[in-house]
Every structure is written in structure tokens, then in C-alpha cells.
Amino acid sequence: MNMTAERQHIILKADQLSIGYKTKKKETVVASDINFELQKGHLIGLVGANGIGKSTLLRTLIKVQPALSGNISLNGKNIQTTTNLELAKHLSIVLTEPLTSKNLTVFELVALGRHPYTNWIGNLTEADDSIISNSLELVNITELKDKRCYELSDGQLQKVMIARALAQDTAIIVLDEPTTHLDMYHKAYILKLLQTLTKETGKTILFSSHEIDLAIQLCDTMIVMQKDKMVFDQPCKLISEGVFNSLFPKDLIVFDEKIGSFRVNK
Amino acid sequence: MKTNHTYSFISLTVILLFCFVLNISLGSVSIPLGAIIESLFGTAENTTWQVIITDFRLPKAITAILVGSGLGISGLLMQTLFRNPLAGPFVLGISSGASLGVALVILGSGLFGGLFATTLISKWSIVIAASLGSFLVLLAVLAVSSKVRDTMAILIIGLMFGSITAAVVSVLSYFSSAEQLQQYIFWGFGSLSNLSWEELLIFFGIYGIGILLSIASIKGLNSLLLGDNYAKSLGLNLKQSRYIIIIATSLIAGTITAFAGPIAFIGLAIPHLTRQIFKTSNHKILLPAVFLFGAIVMLICDSIAQVPSSDYVLPINAITALVGAPVVIWLLVRQRKMMF
Numbered sequence: 106m107n108m109t110a111e112r113q114h115i116i117l118k119a120d121q122l123s124i125g126y127k128t129k130k131k132e133t134v135v136a137s138d139i140n141f142e143l144q145k146g147h148l149i150g151l152v153g154a155n156g157i158g159k160s161t162l163l164r165t166l167i168k169v170q171p172a173l174s175g176n177i178s179l180n181g182k183n184i185q186t187t188t189n190l191e192l193a194k195h196l197s198i199v200l201t202e203p204l205t206s207k208n209l210t211v212f213e214l215v216a217l218g219r220h221p222y223t224n225w226i227g228n229l230t231e232a233d234d235s236i237i238s239n240s241l242e243l244v245n246i247t248e249l250k251d252k253r254c255y256e257l258s259d260g261q262l263q264k265v266m267i268a269r270a271l272a273q274d275t276a277i278i279v280l281d282e283p284t285t286h287l288d289m290y291h292k293a294y295i296l297k298l299l300q301t302l303t304k305e306t307g308k309t310i311l312f313s314s315h316e317i318d319l320a321i322q323l324c325d326t327m328i329v330m331q332k333d334k335m336v337f338d339q340p341c342k343l344i345s346e347g348v349f350n351s352l353f354p355k356d357l358i359v360f361d362e363k364i365g366s367f368r369v370n371k
Numbered sequence: 372m373k374t375n376h377t378y379s380f381i382s383l384t385v386i387l388l389f390c391f392v393l394n395i396s397l398g399s400v401s402i403p404l405g406a407i408i409e410s411l412f413g414t415a416e417n418t419t420w421q422v423i424i425t426d427f428r429l430p431k432a433i434t435a436i437l438v439g440s441g442l443g444i445s446g447l448l449m450q451t452l453f454r455n456p457l458a459g460p461f462v463l464g465i466s467s468g469a470s471l472g473v474a475l476v477i478l479g480s481g482l483f484g485g486l487f488a489t490t491l492i493s494k495w496s497i498v499i500a501a502s503l504g505s506f507l508v509l510l511a512v513l514a515v516s517s518k519v520r521d522t523m524a525i526l527i528i529g530l531m532f533g534s535i536t537a538a539v540v541s542v543l544s545y546f547s548s549a550e551q552l553q554q555y556i557f558w559g560f561g562s563l564s565n566l567s568w569e570e571l572l573i574f575f576g577i578y579g580i581g582i583l584l585s586i587a588s589i590k591g592l593n594s595l596l597l598g599d600n601y602a603k604s605l606g607l608n609l610k611q612s613r614y615i616i617i618i619a620t621s622l623i624a625g626t627i628t629a630f631a632g633p634i635a636f637i638g639l640a641i642p643h644l645t646r647q648i649f650k651t652s653n654h655k656i657l658l659p660a661v662f663l664f665g666a667i668v669m670l671i672c673d674s675i676a677q678v679p680s681s682d683y684v685l686p687i688n689a690i691t692a693l694v695g696a697p698v699v700i701w702l703l704v705r706q707r708k709m710m711f
Contacts, residue, residue: 169600193606205454206596208652220594221606226655227590273605 114145116277116309117166122175124158124165132173135161139175141328141337143277143311148303150320151313153330154353159313162330163281166311167198180276193221197273199266199280207255211265214254215240218272240271243305244298260291267298271306280312284319292316296323317349318366340365376656379649383663387436390670394435395428397674399682427564430571432670434563437578438631439641439669443661444585445620446638447645451592451654452616453526460624460638463525463617464508464532469628470559471536472504473497477555478543494565497558501629508532509621513614522599522613560686561632563673574630581622585658588616592654636692640699641665647702668695 123137135158143149153159164170166177168184177184179195187195197218209217218240219233229237241247244264254262263283270278283299284292299310300323314320320327321340329336329348336348343349349360349367358367396407402420409415410424445460453462461467476496512532516525544552566574591612594602603609627634645660646652669691676690 167604169603188606189603189608190606193604196604198601198604200598200600202598202600204596204601205451205598206652208646208650209596213651213653214597217594217597217605220590223590225587225590227593 115142116145116180117143117311118176118178119166120176120178122165122177123173124161125173126161126170127173134173136330136335137173139335141335143309144325145276145309146303146307147309147325148300148323149309149311149326149328150317150324151311151328151330152315152317152320152352157330157332159330160281163279163311163313167196167279168192190221193273193275195275195277197270197275197278199263199270199278199283201281201285204254207253209254210250211241211246211252211254211257211268212237212250214265215269215272218269218274221273236274237272240268243271243302244268259286260288260294263287263291263295264298267295267302271302271308275308277309277311280310282313282315284314284316293319296320299323317352321349321365376649380659380663383660383667387663387667387670390667390674391432391436394432394670394674395424397677398423398428399677426568430566430568431564431673433571434566434574434631435669435673436666437574438563438627438634439637439665439667439672440662441578441581441623441627441665442634442638442669443641443645443665444582444658445624446640447642447654447657447661448585448588448592448616448620449638450642451595452613453522454595454598455526456643457639458526460620460627461533461633461635463512463529463621464536465505465621465624466628466633467533467536467540468505468508469501469625470504470540470633471508472500472502473558474540474543474555475504476500477558478540478547478551480551498570498629502625504536505621505625505628508536509617509625513617516613516617525613525617558632559688561634561688563631563669563687564684566630570630574626577622577626581619581626584615584619584622588612588619589654589658592616596652632688634688634691636695637665637669640695641668643699644668644702647706 119139119141122139123134124139125135126133139162151159151162161170165172171185179187179192184192215237216229216233219229219237220227223229223233238247241250244267246261246264246268249257249261249265254265257265267278267280267283280299283295287295296312296314296316296319299312302308303310303325321344324340326338327340327343329343329352331352336343336346338346344362344365352360356370358369360366361368392407396402396404400423402423406415406417406420407424410421411429413421413425415421415424442460446458449458449460449462450456512525512529515528519525519528544555547555591602591607594605594607597605599609624638641661641664642657645657645664649656649660651657672690672694673687675694676685676687678685
């Protein structure tokens with residue numbers, strides 16, 4: 106592997122990162138010693154048991170909450186010293202929290218993704234319009250353009266939110282559990298869509314998910330969070346190292362290395 | 372999408388002009404339409420009519436436009452900022468602060484004696500008391516809200532300050548004479564009349580600053596439709612935008628309360644009415660639409676409050692709710708769905 110060439114394409118880097126919550130009285134460390142380097146054009150899955158700190162890690166990466174210690178750099182710049190507006194041009198997000206207003210049309214919602222680039226009142230230029238249309242096309246929702254968000258199913262809404270993040274034209278998109286509330290088909294559909302997007306647009310996409318078997322099949326690299334450590338590697342290497350075996354208590358489900366999936370203990 | 376909104380805006384503007392002329396033409400003295408138009412241009416032969424139009428009806432109609440549009444816009448800002456359809460221009464405790472100021476002047480004169488009792492309570496002292504009251508409550512809300520990160524907490528804090536001031540007003544009224552109470556209650560009815568042109572100029576100046584700040588917030592308001600975290604991820608400086616929106620609201624709602632009294636309902640209802648009719652949440656369309664709607668509704672309410680061709684003037688505060696509430700209920704029932 107050519108390390109120097111790879112290194113030039115690092116989009117997001119976590120260095121000795123420690124995450125958690127800080128109040129005046131005490132510091133609650135959720136996870137520490139987190140290190141990874143996300144490459145350009147990669148699809149990265151973040152997995153781990155409930156309550157292990159996936160959301161905290163993502164919230165720290167997108168600067169919703171501060172890191173306890175360590176560094177996060179985006180395109181070589183420390184995110185703590187970057188302004189919101191500058192960050193908005195490099196990083197876009199899709200969250201699990203519900204929208205405040207579902208009365209916007211799909212087009213209007215996706216158009217909000219252009220905000221970091223538009224003028225003071227948010228007028229769209231022709232270039233903005235074509236980027237929005239292109240984003241709608243990439244996720245195959247052009248025909249939903251004039252629908253209102255309250256008319257959409259959960260799966261459609263998730264696609265709209267992804268289109269909005271695409272319209273923001275950033276090097277990396279971070280998604281917090283994009284597959285919750287979706288049926289099995291749409292779970293696979295959304296994750297496959299993310300994989301296609303990384304290939305077609307060269308964007309880096311990081312998502313957290315509980316769909317470990319899907320992630321294993323689709324991701325270029327994975328971040329596996331465990332109680333005492335965090336592993337970052339390609340899925341096949343993670344399997345051969347037996348990382349997934351120790352992810353959950355073994356009384357109920359076990360990881361089958363041959364099929365690369367979990368099965369219930371009989 | 373753009374074209375059908377253009378038509379709506381043109382027709383609303385025409386309706387606004389019509390209501391404006393209608394409002395001026397109604398009053399206890401009936402004046403023919405020709406003379407009204409002449410008076411507006413200052414060429415009327417009948418000087419009494421001229422004075423009635425330019426010194427009484429015209430300032431009142433302009434006040435109605437400023438009050439209606441201003442309350443509507445500040446209501447819209449608060450509903451979006453607090454993600455709450457029940458929010459209005461007064462959720463930050465502005466009107467309760469103004470009430471407290473006015474109550475201290477009118478009702479407090481009995482308690483504090485000398486200082487207030489000797490000076491007769493002039494209109495300006497009420498305006499100043501209302502402005503000071505709403506400003507101080509607002510400062511308190513701002514000071515506390517700079518400590519909290521959650522937007523919802525500010526809403527609760529505003530409501531709490533409202534409760535505190537309401538309680539103080541209750542205590543004051545308990546110790547007041549019937550005459551003072553009556554004067555206080557009359558202030559609470561709200562009034563669009565009796566503003567001189569100089570007062571109107573001051574009113575318009577402060578209102579104008581508030582409106583400019585609201586227009587500057589349009590982009591931020593639209594990104595707030597996604598929620599605080601999304602808005603931040605779109606590059607919005609959340610804290611700064613929050614301050615600008617709060618200051619715009621308090622400038623507008625504060626001056627309105629100072630000059631026209633605590634006028635209820637309009638600020639809450641107009642944004643809903645506008646959303647139902649324009650079927651959008653985009654503030655670039657909503658803000659001018661709310662402006663027009665607010666002005667129209669206020670002019671109509673004022674025309675009704677005049678009780679055409681009679682000497683009675685009903686309290687405007689009662690009319691706004693009497694006329695407006697059924698309209699909002701009807702719209703919600705008809706559409707079966709609330710737009711937000």
C-alpha cells in the first residue's frame with residue numbers, strides 16, 4: 106500500500122480524541138483514545154452497542170458538542186477554530202431529530218442546503234438551481250420535488266435529507282443512524298445509495314448504524330466502538346481479527362465469520 | 372410557484388389600499404369620499420373635514436397599519452424561533468413588562484404618593500413607562516437566556532417573567548382606588564387613536580429598525596425551520612441570530628405596546644392565517660404576506676371598533692379577538708391541518 110499517496114486524501118482525522126460531557130463539577134468520559142483517518146471517497150460505518158457513544162462521537166465530529174481533549178481536523182483544519190460558516194462548506198449532516206417544519210416542499214428543503222453559498226437573503230442563482238436538481242437526481246427523487254415533507258414516507262424523507270446534504274456540496278457527509286424507522290428493504294436501499302454516492306461523487310460519507318451485516322458488505326472502512334477500545338479498519342480485516350465476536354454478550358447472538366453476519370444462538 | 376404568489380401579493384396590496392380608504396372614510400362625522408381624497412392631498416375646501424382627516428383619521432389608520440403589520444411580523448419571528456405555534460410577540464414578557472410599567476405609574480401613585488400623585492398622568496409618561504417596563508423585562512430575559520443554550524428555556528423564562536409581573540400588577544391593583552383601576556383597565560383596552568404626527572414619527576422610526584432587522588433575519592429563519600442543529604450546520608451563527616430576532620421583536624412589539632397598549636391576538640393569529648392561505652413556510656414569502664395581512668386585519672378591526680356612523684368606539688383589544696378568533700377557527704376546521 107502506498108502510504109504517502111493515501112495520506113494526501115485524508116478528509117477527516119481524529120487524533121487522541123476523548124469525548125464525553127463536561128459540567129463544572131465533573132467530566133464524564135464516554136470514550137477516549139479515538140484515532141482514525143477517513144479517506145476521500147470512502148464509505149465509513151460507525152457501529153457499536155447501544156449507549157457506547159456513537160452519537161456522542163458524531164456530535165463531537167460535527168461540532169455540536171466540544172471534545173474533552175484531542176484534535177479533529179477537517180481537510181487539515183482544526184474544527185474547533187473553524188467558524189460555523191466555513192465548516193458548513195466542508196461538512197454536512199443528516200440527523201435523527203425531526204424537522205421543525207414539515208410544511209416545506211422537497212425542493213425548498215433541499216435548496217436550504219445552498220445557504221452557506223447564497224447571498225444575505227438566500228436568493229438562488231442558476232448555478233444553485235442546477236446543483237439542487239443534480240442532488241435530487243442523484244438520490245432519484247426528482248419526481249418528489251413539489252411534494253410537501255409531511256406527505257412523504259420515512260424512507261422518502263431520509264432521501265430528501267440526503268439530497269439536502271448533497272446540495273450543501275461538502276467533502277464529507279455525516280449521518281446519524283440513517284436507517285432507523287426504515288424497513289429491511291429501505292435500510293439496504295439507503296446504505297447502498299450512500300455507497301453509490303461515494304463512488305459517483307467522490308465524497309466521504311460517515312454514518313452510524315446498527316445494521317452491522319449491511320455495513321460489513323458495503324463499507325470501505327468501519328469504526329467499531331467497544332467498551333474499552335475503538336477499532337478502525339477494513340471490514341474483512343475486522344472479521345478476521347474477530348472484532349465483531351466481542352461486540353455483544355455471547356449469550357444470545359454470535360458472529361458467524363463464514364457468512365459475515367450475526368445469528369441467534371439456538 | 373413565483374407567479375401565483377405575485378398575484379396574491381398584488382391583490383393583497385389592493386385590498387390593503389381599499390381598507391385604508393374605507394377606514395379613513397368611516398367615523399362619527401360622515402365625510403363624502405371626494406372630500407376625503409381632496410383632504411388627503413390637502414386641497415379640501417372644508418377645513419373642519421381637512422382637520423378631521425389629516426389630524427385624526429389619517430394618523431389612526433397609519434397606526435393601525437403599523438400595529439397590525441408589526442404584531443404579525445413579531446409573532447412570526449417568535450413562532451419560528453421557538454418552534455412553537457402558540458408563541459406570539461408577547462412570549463418574551465414584553466407586554467407584561469409594559470403593563471408593569473404602566474401599572475406602576477397609574478396604580479402606584481397611591482402607594483408611592485407624592486412623586487406621581489402631583490404630576491398628572493400624561494400620555495407621554497405612560498408611553499415612557501411602558502417602554503421602560505418592556506425594555507427592563509426584556510433585558511432580564513436576555514441576561515438569563517445568555518446562560519442557557521436551549522431555545523425552549525428562553526420561552527419558559529419569558530413566561531415566568533410574565534407571571535411575576537402579572538402578580539405585581541395584581542398586588543398593585545389591590546391597593547388602588549377604583550378610579551386608578553379604571554384608568555389602568557382603559558389602557559389595557561388598547562387604542563389606535565390620539566397619536567400626534569410627532570409621536571407617529573418616533574413610533575415609525577423604532578418600528579422601522581425592527582422591520583429591517585427582521586428582513587435581515589429571513590435567511591436565518593428559514594434555516595431554523597430545520598431545527599437548531601441543522602441551522603448551525605448550514606453556517607448560521609445561532610446565538611447571534613437568536614439575539615437579532617429577539618431584539619427585532621422587542622423593538623416592534625415594545626413600541627406598539629407603548630403607543631397603542633397591549634393588543635392581543637393579532638400577533639398570534641396573523642402568521643397562522645398567512646400560512647394557511649399562502650401554504651408555505653418560506654419566510655421570504657411569509658414576511659411580506661404577514662405584513663400585508665396584519666395591516667389589513669387591523670384596519671378592518673379598527674373600522675368595526677368605530678361602530679360606523681355612531682359615537683361609540685369599542686375597545687380595539689376586544690374587537691381583534693372577536694373578529695379574528697372565529698376566522699382562525701374556521702380556517703383550521705376547513706383545512707383540517709395546521710400549517711407550521
